[in-house]
Amino acid sequence: MRLQYILAKFIEIAVIFFVILTMLFFLFRLSPGDPISKVVDPMLTPEDMAHMISQMGLDKPLWEQYVIYLKNFVTGNFGVSFHYGEPVSRIIGERLGWTILLFTTATFLAALAGVWLGKVAAWNKGKRMDNVMSISALVCYTLFIPWFALLLLWIMGFKVGLFPLGGVLSPELWVGDSSTLVKLLDLIHHMVLPLLTLFIINLGSYLLLMRSSMLSVLKEDYIITARAKGLSEKVIRDKHAAKNAALPVITSVGLSLAFSINGGALTEQIFTWPGIGRELIFAVSNNDYPLAQACFLLIALVVLVANLIVDLLYAWLDPRITY
């Protein structure tokens, strides 16, 4: 892959991000209402408030505020959360890890399983195995997330009591001096239900996507060419068909990761998973403007980076992409 291509992609996302950064600035300052109340916690004492106002440059003209805003962004200063009274950057930093852990695990597991099952379904097109898999996938795909998540929580967590009802850690294990293994098992125990929810919902779409992609690849001339060489059916399926068929799934994985923060907010909310999505819901409903603004920026950044990764991965896997 040419360095030039990667560089061009980086510049592209930098420019887009800058535009979003600017738009967010104006959105938050120019929307109706007192701009100061959106940036500075109204609960502060008058002295603190005055200090904040001068630090953020809110008493200065708009363009100067904008310059300060950019400077703050570059130095990682996103202001202080109204609710937590802590720097926004620290809150985001804590939440981000949890979101990444949950969503990348769920997406990758679902994509791997979906590609494999979709391949098998397409290969057995029209047979019972295919019908069962396709219909189940369709059901998964159309599931209403909150309903399914609550159902799972109610049965597995509440009725059967196999899994905790929410959170990521059992405090008693983490305060005491338990071994790393015990802590890890505890984390997995908490992760099972939200992971299962996301896995099942994503699995349906990956399976269907892989299946239809595989079916169209199987009609390609190079599949006949492969057969004519006397290759085994397994080699034809896995080497010649599946590799081509899986390319569209990569795009889909990228998109789904890109939208995991906002798209996953409901799941995080239901399982009280301390991630960014849940924090965003909280920030918006509590008028915690600095926190909300940082969450929005992060969403934009994640979308852009996920797209970049998909582009690079695609160019690496598909030799026809010219850069």
Next chain:
Amino acid sequence: MSLLSVDNLSIGYETKNGMVKAVDGISFSLEKGRPLGFVGESGCGKTTIGMTLMGLLPDNAKILSGSVRFQTQDLVRLTEDQWRSVRGKDIAMIFQAAMNALNPVYRVDDQVREAILAHRPDISDKELNHRIRELFELVEIPYERIHDYPHEYSGGMKQRVIIAMALACQPQVIIADEPTTALDVIVQDQILEELRAIQSKLNTGLIFISHDIAVVASICEDICVMYGGQIVETGTRKEVFSSPRHPYTKTLLGSYLSLDNEEHIIIPDMRESADLTLASGCCRFQANCTACDAACKSDQPTWIDISPTHKALCCDAGIIRNPHD
């Protein structure tokens, strides 16, 4: 003994409107070093024959009758596993250089390598590389281009790779199905020249399929003219070309103005296309035949010999025997 002999082969396709008999009782034999050509308009069953010889018929196809003898085996009876050891090794196919007869995500040389490894898994790296070099030399692709991906090749180069792939295991029978149809005229000529040279050098059995009688005549010793799933006339190149007897062959040649005018494409002037649902064995050309009479509708056509090598399928021996009527 013939390399390959086909006897009374009939193949049908299961369709929504019932069975379509795409190949109806054809017989022929292929000799080593004597290229055999099949010519006929699109849809007359040429590809179906080729695919039968490769064991690659689609799922809805059915071999209704007949046998295909190759060496000591009747190919019609092979299991899928047995076919796998024949395909590419004993009988290989050169496909039309369509857009993607090569897999876009693998390098060209690896795709040819795969064809060798499929039948010789224990070959040493040294020998494999040597063979690859030899094959690409044979089809005149510069060695420094063999690591490219298919999309970096022109149509003609892709077709050369497909030829190299077919030759990889030194098969005894090569089936070339419209190998030049997707190419432009100049490249077409180069590829034909190449095929001719390879054929005379390796002296394999070659079945050459085309809708263009001039192309077939330029490469084949013997020619089978097909119409509606039947062979209607067969003979040496000279016999079929200079004294065609079957009304369809005459139509085909008549619309092909002259041999010198190479760019002319044959479009036979037909009123309707062949009816493939007709009962087996009856004359399928009757709807388009200028010499058709009442007997043609009721009788079954028979083979009428003109010379030991030249014969035509017709209900009316008079028409066939007296070409100038």
